[in-house]
Amino acid sequence: MQLGVVGLGRMGGNIARRMMRHGHSCVVYDRNSDAVKDVTRDGAIGGASLDDLAEKLDAPRVVWLMLPAGKVTEEAVAQLATRLAAGDIVIDGGNSFYKDDVRRAEALKAKGIQYLDVGTSGGVWGLDRGYCLMIGGDGAAVARLDPLFAALAPGSGNIARTPGRDGRDGRPERGYMHCGPSGSGHFVKMIHNGIEYGLMQAYAEGFNILKAAASNSRPANERYDLDLADIAEVWRRGSVVASWLLDLASGALAADPKLEGFEGVVEDSGEGRWTVMTAIETAVPATVLSAALYARFRSREQRSFADRVLSAMRKGFGGHVEPGKRS
Numbered sequence: 001m002q003l004g005v006v007g008l009g010r011m012g013g014n015i016a017r018r019m020m021r022h023g024h025s026c027v028v029y030d031r032n033s034d035a036v037k038d039v040t041r042d043g044a045i046g047g048a049s050l051d052d053l054a055e056k057l058d059a060p061r062v063v064w065l066m067l068p069a070g071k072v073t074e075e076a077v078a079q080l081a082t083r084l085a086a087g088d089i090v091i092d093g094g095n096s097f098y099k100d101d102v103r104r105a106e107a108l109k110a111k112g113i114q115y116l117d118v119g120t121s122g123g124v125w126g127l128d129r130g131y132c133l134m135i136g137g138d139g140a141a142v143a144r145l146d147p148l149f150a151a152l153a154p155g156s157g158n159i160a161r162t163p164g165r166d167g168r169d170g171r172p173e174r175g176y177m178h179c180g181p182s183g184s185g186h187f188v189k190m191i192h193n194g195i196e197y198g199l200m201q202a203y204a205e206g207f208n209i210l211k212a213a214a215s216n217s218r219p220a221n222e223r224y225d226l227d228l229a230d231i232a233e234v235w236r237r238g239s240v241v242a243s244w245l246l247d248l249a250s251g252a253l254a255a256d257p258k259l260e261g262f263e264g265v266v267e268d269s270g271e272g273r274w275t276v277m278t279a280i281e282t283a284v285p286a287t288v289l290s291a292a293l294y295a296r297f298r299s300r301e302q303r304s305f306a307d308r309v310l311s312a313m314r315k316g317f318g319g320h321v322e323p324g325k326r327s
Contacts, residue, residue: 001147002027004053004063005044006076007094008035010319011120012066014127015093015152017042022151029053050079060087062145066120069096069270077104077115086112089141093120095271098183098190101136105182114141117182119189122154123317130154133176134192136185142178149176187278194275194289196245197268200313201292201306203241203249207232208306229253248316249309256312264307265322266299266314 001024005016008030016026020043028039029047040046047053054061061084067073073096080090090113092101101117108115119134120126131152135142142149153175161173171177179188210231213224232250236242252259272293279286299307314320 001025001145002058002062003148004028004047004057004061005039005066006030006050006053006063007066008032008039009066010124011093011122011126011131012064013039014124015064015066015120015131016044018127018130019148019151020044024148024151027053027056050076050083054080054083059085060089061085062089062091062148064091064093064118066093069094069100074100077108081108081111081113084111084113089114089116089145091116091118091145092186093118095119095189095193095269096186097270097274098136098185098187101183101186105137114138115182116141116145117185118149119185119192121189121192124319125317126152130175134185134188135176135178136180136187137182139178150174152176190271190274190278193269193271194286197272197275197292197296198288199243199245200310201288201295203245203313204306204309207249207253207309208304211305227257229257244317245313248313252309252312252316259305259308259312262308262311262315263322264299264303264305264311266296266307266310267320267323268293268296272296 003019003024003026005012005026005028008016008028013035016028016039019026026044027047028036028044029050030036036046045056047056057063063080063084065073065076067076073092073094077090077092084090090108096117098117101115105115114137116135116137120131122129122131133149133153135149155174165173169177179185207228210226210228213226215223229250232246232253236246236250272289276286276290276293279289311322
């Protein structure tokens with residue numbers, strides 16, 4: 001199949017590369033011409049503009065947007081609406097707010113253009129590991145693009161099957177699923193990222209307490225100068241708190257035990273806020289997720305070792321760089 005990819009940043013370029021590894025063809029565009037050149041060297045066809053990309057795609061066209069949520073994505077969807085035709089499909093694979101997806105889908109539907117919202121998790125590792133995909137939109141359009149989603153997803157790999165899944169949809173076992181109508185894909189991804197905030201905060205606070213065990217404020221016979229890198233490593237192996245996030249923390253601590261390469265300014269990319277907002281709208285208690293969000297706000301005023309652990313994990317899975325270190 002053929003796919004147009006707009007936005008070739010940390011994840012967009014690798015989405016195109018993974019598609020091509022699986023035998024699909026890609027036409028790519030980014031406002032940064034160097035990013036386009038990088039992906040064309042790996043076999044993609046470069047587009048000089050959205051118009052050029054649309055012209056180089058065969059009908060019916062499929063265009064995957066991998067852009068920052070908000071104004072940039074909004075403008076790209078509006079521009080594509082004037083360049084595509086009935087039967088074409090627009091996919092937003094970024095982290096858009098799900099209510100924006102519902103509105104965009106309705107607007108494009110009037111033109112006969114399908115719109116799919118695809119929550120995409122995998123960060124900078126997705127090229128080799130694959131991407132977990134949470135898809136919202138018309139079921140027929142999702143089915144039509146199944147070869148593309150199957151190529152991007154990780155597949156079943158070496159993870160043991162969950163007992164009792166016989167007779168159920170097999171796609172989730174391969175790392176992708178159709179969540180429901182428009183907005184549902186990004187809604188599920190929003191909650192996923194809200195949970196991620198809580199998990200990361202739990203690790204960060206735990207390692208902060210472990211680090212403080214050597215404090216002079218503790219009784220001399222209860223002071224422990226603990227090797228945090230080794231603790232993270234031993235927890236990776238057989239512990240009930242083992243996870244990919246812990247893998248990333250272990251690697252960061254092994255490379256830089258005091259995490260001196262991080263200031264601990266922890267940004268939030270939107271989904272954590274939206275998760276808490278949704279919890280308020282639905283009167284669902286979300287004490288851990290709310291506290292994790294507020295901890296990120298606090299990190300911009302007063303920083304701790306825990307915040308450096310958070311920064312290290314964010315860089316590990318998503319390539320997120322602290323604000324003061326951006327060029």
